[in-house]
Amino acid sequence: MTDLLSLVLTLRPPQAAPPPPPLGRAAHALALEALRRADPALAQSVHDSPGPKPFTASGLIGPWHHGLLPAETYTLRFTALTAPVAAAFRRAAEPGGLWASAAALTLAESALRVESAAVGGHPWAGAATYEALSAPWLLSRRAPEHRLALRFASPTTFKSAGRHVPVPLPQWVWGSLIEKWNAFAPVALPPEARRFAEECLALTAYDLRTRMTPLKDGGLRPGAVGVARYTALNRDRYWLSVVNLLADFAFFAGVGVGVTMGLGQCRREAGPPGDEPAERGPRAAPGEP
Amino acid sequence: MTDLLSLVLTLRPPQAAPPPPPLGRAAHALALEALRRADPALAQSVHDSPGPKPFTASGLIGPWHHGLLPAETYTLRFTALTAPVAAAFRRAAEPGGLWASAAALTLAESALRVESAAVGGHPWAGAATYEALSAPWLLSRRAPEHRLALRFASPTTFKSAGRHVPVPLPQWVWGSLIEKWNAFAPVALPPEARRFAEECLALTAYDLRTRMTPLKDGGLRPGAVGVARYTALNRDRYWLSVVNLLADFAFFAGVGVGVTMGLGQCRREAGPPGDEPAERGPRAAPGEP
Structure with a gap:
């Protein structure tokens, strides 16, 4: 059973919108909501436990700093570190789920529509044990x-x-x-x-x-x-x-x-062969040490 | 009396030459030679003392990575942290000195000619107490x-x-x-x-x-x-x-x-007003968190 999951949501705004505030907290809340829908007791215990959390949530990834555009897509990434959390995240991505294709999300005040949810085929998506x-x-x-x-x-x-x-x-x-x-x-x-x-x-x-x-x-x-x-x-x-x-x-x-x-x-x-960073030469302006 | 000095030598190669090896060690030796000429006992004690040294030496500064060109100038910078060392460095820059205008230097195997020695009028030169x-x-x-x-x-x-x-x-x-x-x-x-x-x-x-x-x-x-x-x-x-x-x-x-x-x-x-670094937006490629 998968206990390590990295799920990448591709999102598109239905209409142009001004730049949202950083959405890390909204993504955190969205992850907890996905857990709650799958398993309220799990969501509660994850929320209440003081130690490390069994999931991560990214902020909104993509060119959002100058505003959200319907011509662009943006991503959110959620990872799970236990089997129950991984199962809840997978369930959220199934038809009818919180992150199902075409589902409408509101993050802070930004409206975004789910285009796809990937656990593979994307460099930041994956599943493992x-x-x-x-x-x-x-x-x-x-x-x-x-x-x-x-x-x-x-x-x-x-x-x-x-x-x-x-x-x-x-x-x-x-x-x-x-x-x-x-x-x-x-x-x-x-x-x-x-x-x-x-x-x-x-x-x-x-x-x-x-x-x-x-x-x-x-x-x-x-x-x-x-x-x-x-x-x-x-x-x-x-x-x-x-x-x-x-x-x-x-x-x-x-x-x-x-x-x-x-x-x-x-x-x-992945390191290049030899693993040393390329010498970029001096960075200082001419005339500076 | 000046006890803190930063002296910047402007150098020009008499002819084109391949890229030299890094010249920090050669500059170190050159600083000791300037001390030796001014005050052999001082040079000996600076060389022998185990603690922090009362001077610094830069490597060769300038576009030397692709070779030395007579059309370019390069700089070396020496700083002094005591009055005797500062005096010795100043003396080296006087007519007839090691770093006098038009003096020929050999650093590792690179020939360079001194164009000028500055203790002011250059952002990295200066004197203080x-x-x-x-x-x-x-x-x-x-x-x-x-x-x-x-x-x-x-x-x-x-x-x-x-x-x-x-x-x-x-x-x-x-x-x-x-x-x-x-x-x-x-x-x-x-x-x-x-x-x-x-x-x-x-x-x-x-x-x-x-x-x-x-x-x-x-x-x-x-x-x-x-x-x-x-x-x-x-x-x-x-x-x-x-x-x-x-x-x-x-x-x-x-x-x-x-x-x-x-x-x-x-x-x-010098910090810009507000002193916060400019927000440069995300650095990751699109599609990466």
Whole structure:
């Protein structure tokens, strides 16, 4: 049974509309509504439980910053980390469901119509199981890579020592992933994975910038978007396998805080052969160091 | 007497030449040679002392990546953090000196001729004293700003827990600055400035990427280039003044490791009114979160 799902909704506005506010919170509410329709008790427990949530929701993806246009499509992405949530999301996409084809959605005050709901055939859609995700790494069929890259597609930030830090340091990225894995996977991984990341993974290259995300109280919180590359300084096969597995898991789990409201959308990035970022030459203007 | 100096050499190759290797190490040697000519004992003590060095040297700045062209000029920048070093650098730029106008330099195997040596009239040149740098902040003539930005113009990296991390977190940036200030300034600042930076300065926005710098052993080390913005969460006037003063000091001191070999060239960046980075909209390709 699928317990890991990534569902991509393609949406089109029935008419032109001004730019909506960021819709991460509205997408969060929409995910809870899909759960509620399938299983009210599940929705309640997901809503009430204090720990990591078994789903993520993206903000509205697409060229909405200058307004919604009927000629354009936009996407929302929902991921599920448990079988009941995955089943509820699949059910929402079935005929008659909340996300069924042609269903009308209102996000904040923006009207959007569902064109399609995909769990495959889209680079950000997919389905898997914890077992299937683990097998290639933990059953040693695949040599673990010691270099890997992550793309942070929406603003990503971490809480450390009570502060938000918008920098994907290895211990925060893998610390966030191991916490989620162990909250929902049928077989736990050693929590020392975080320490391995802290001591044995180096952030070796990146191209990142911050983007601001609005908070409930009207403030702004920065998150990092872009690509980061990591290199293991220790080639221990077991720990490298765990690190690689968790990097794959990021596709479903997201990374960092706020992943149920649009933040932390993340996926593994295939590295070019050699895995070093292209030398782009100096960035400073002529005459500057 | 000037004890803080930033001297910019404008150089022109007498003939076209292939791209040189990175010249940070050659510039380091050139700085030591300027010291040796002015004061052999000083050069020896600078060379032998284990702590922070009282100078920095940039790599070759300019469009050298595709080769050196006589139609182009290139620059090298040297900064001094003590009066004797500043005097030696000034002397090197005088007629007959190592860096005098029309002097021929060989850096690694690249021939370059000095066109001019500037300590003013160039955005990266300047002279000051510790006292003059401190006065506006510590004598309270100027209200300390709680938001400031730094531009990392050459790859910048820090050593933390025995590892190099190419991320300008506040505690590492200001930790590096306070260490240098207290090594060379006539009046020390409280070393708790590092703790203030760690606990009360947030990295609130940035646009950074890594660039690789070659090591002696043939390896590569990443450093960050770009702009980072910091916001103080605590508005204590004294600590904010220290933070601002040290940010000004970065122009002379550089930031992080390797500043005598081209790394860590840094200066304060004037923020736009409002000080928030421009919203650039989503960076992901259409169809990606």
